[in-house]
Amino acid sequence: MAYAHQIDYAQRVIDIRGLYKSFGPLKVLQGVDLDVFKGENVVVLGRSGTGKSVLIKIIAGLLPPDAGTVNVLGRHVSELSEEELRMLRLKLGFSFQNSALYDSMSIRENLEFPVSRNMPGMSKTALDDLVKETLDAVGLLNKIDRMPSELSGGQRKRIGIARTLMLKPEIMLYDEPTAGLDPVTSVEINNLINEVQERYNTSAIIITHDLACAKATGDRLVMLFEGKVAKAGSFKEVFASDDPEVQKFYNYNFIQ
Amino acid sequence: MRTTSLAFLSTKRHSGRFFYNCCAFTPAQGFDVCLYTAVRRCIFQKRISLANETTQQSGLGAQWEELTLGLYDAVRFLGRLFRQAIRPPFDFHEIIRQCFEIGYRSLPLITLTGFVTGIVFTKQSRPSLVSFGATSWLPSLIAIAMIRALAPLVTALICAGKVGSNIGAELGSMKVTEQIDAMEVSGARPFDFLVVTRVVASTLMIPVLAMYCAFVGLMGSFLNIYQNEKTSFITFISDAFEQIGFLDIGTSLTKAIAFGFTIGAVGCYKGFYASNGTQGVGKAANTAVVLSMFLIFIEELVIVQVSNWLR
Incomplete structure (x- = not known):
């Protein structure tokens, strides 16, 4: 169940038009259009290989698009200089599928790293307080001096999300937040995503093929099929469709 | 076609x-x-x-x-x-940490190889000089060999294996586990933090290690000469540096700087652009070593040729 929050439909934070991306002969995205409004959680669903992760990597400027425009917070990502892109990225939080925690650093150092790199003037005490506050928000303050290898999959996901929250992002990009987690931990992560939306007033794109996660976290669902948006709308609207691909996706998820 | x-x-x-x-x-x-x-x-x-x-x-x-x-x-x-x-901000703290990793942690290996090289080269050169009755030339011969050629080359080859593979594997592993992407999206300038610092540190540390290797090699050589010819340390040093000029030391340092830069840059290049999962990490580490060694020999050839023109 999503928490109560405000969506401002007058303010688009992400605006994607006619997005194409191929890798060699493999066409991944074939004309994707997508809007995300301020305060909105948009879930992008689709089978493996439909370009869901590629989509958010293009939004974050990690991959260049072949064609189309990607407008994030009013800036065209492909037109930005290196420094402008870096500044834009400070407003994006990217939670990676495998958490991508820095192996050689403790949890404290993982969280301090983005802040110390971007705000070198911040005092040690203020940084320490911020780390503790953020870890407390994800419920893992007691793991502050552990190494990433000592954490479970769910804890690593939480720390990955906490690290992105250190810079107080306006937009969160979650890549398969519940992949590989047991159902109980998945629910905890879903709740955390909703808490982040409420507490930090973020907008988000959540990439998943877990319908329980989609239902719990999404204000709106977008279903990708063969590199295009096949269906968009609320959970009920999308899965009320007679489209066999949509139905197949629904049945496979909920049979389990 | x-x-x-x-x-x-x-x-x-x-x-x-x-x-x-x-x-x-x-x-x-x-x-x-x-x-x-x-x-x-x-x-x-x-x-x-x-x-x-x-x-x-x-x-x-x-x-x-x-x-x-x-x-x-x-x-x-x-x-x-x-x-x-050359663009600020500079990551001095990380450069110093990398200097420690590359320089200090390579000392035991460089000490061993430099010492053994000095002894072995002295032992192998002696019979030839004995036949001419010119064993007194041993110190200067060893000094020329160690300072002009062996110290920078041995140090570079050892470090290509140890440091180059380490950098290639470390950055390759970070790349395939998306840690570098995570740094990129958090605006942490991973290229500056991971690549520039390592290349600067290896460019600074390999010349230091090469000079240290030359010193240790000469000490190994001295022990062998002292054992056989009973030459005193002062005489050994005096004879050794008689034939060594500024150009020799300059050339040796130039080589070591070039080798250090090559080891750092190749390791970082291969690691930073690694792909294909764990297989890619292994490939990055392997090609970092092979390519570094290949380039080191090419550079050795070019710098020796240039120094001979200047001589």
Whole structure:
């Protein structure tokens, strides 16, 4: 169940038009259009290989698009200089599928790293307080001096999300937040995503093929099929469709 | 027939496509980004068109094209490295940490190899000099060999194996586990933090290690000479440095700096652009060592040739 929050439909934070991306002969995205409004959680669903992760990597400027425009917070990502892109990225939080925690650093150092790199003037005490506050928000303050290898999959996901929250992002990009987690931990992560939306007033794109996660976290669902948006709308609207691909996706998820 | 390398850009159809691709990117991204992306796209489009025409592809042509692109990637990487190295902010703390990792942690290995090299070279040179009754030349011979050639080369080869593979594997592992992407999206400038610091540290530390290797090698040599010829330490040092000039030390340092830069840059290049999971990490570490060693020998040849012209 999503928490109560405000969506401002007058303010688009992400605006994607006619997005194409191929890798060699493999066409991944074939004309994707997508809007995300301020305060909105948009879930992008689709089978493996439909370009869901590629989509958010293009939004974050990690991959260049072949064609189309990607407008994030009013800036065209492909037109930005290196420094402008870096500044834009400070407003994006990217939670990676495998958490991508820095192996050689403790949890404290993982969280301090983005802040110390971007705000070198911040005092040690203020940084320490911020780390503790953020870890407390994800419920893992007691793991502050552990190494990433000592954490479970769910804890690593939480720390990955906490690290992105250190810079107080306006937009969160979650890549398969519940992949590989047991159902109980998945629910905890879903709740955390909703808490982040409420507490930090973020907008988000959540990439998943877990319908329980989609239902719990999404204000709106977008279903990708063969590199295009096949269906968009609320959970009920999308899965009320007679489209066999949509139905197949629904049945496979909920049979389990 | 398939056209190899970038020669296909000379055809009307592809040159038009090339300029279209160039224009598709804005000057804000920098000329090198526009050019690089345009070249990449042209080659990609060329491949697609060739695939559509079901043209036979020659393996040699594909390899030549990959080599051209690889060279272009490497030049672009070096351009970015030099640009970022002189642009603040500088990561002094991380540079010092890397100097410790590369320099201090290599000391035991360099001590052992330098010492053994000095002893072995002395032992192997003695019989030849004995036959001329010229064993008194041993100190200067060893000094010339160690300082001019062996110390920088042995240090570089040891460090190519130890430091180069370490950097390649570490950055490769970070790349395939998306840690570098995570740094990128948090605005943490991973290129500056991971690449520039390591290249600067290896460029600074390899010359220090090479000089240390020369010293340890000479000490090994002294022990052997003292054992056989009972030469005093003062006489040994005096004889050893009699034939050593500023050019010898300068050339040796130049070589060591070039080798250090090569080891750092190749390791970082291979690691930073690793792909294909754990297999890619192994490949990055392996090619970092092989390519570093290859380039070290080429550089040795070039610098020796230049120093001989100056001599």
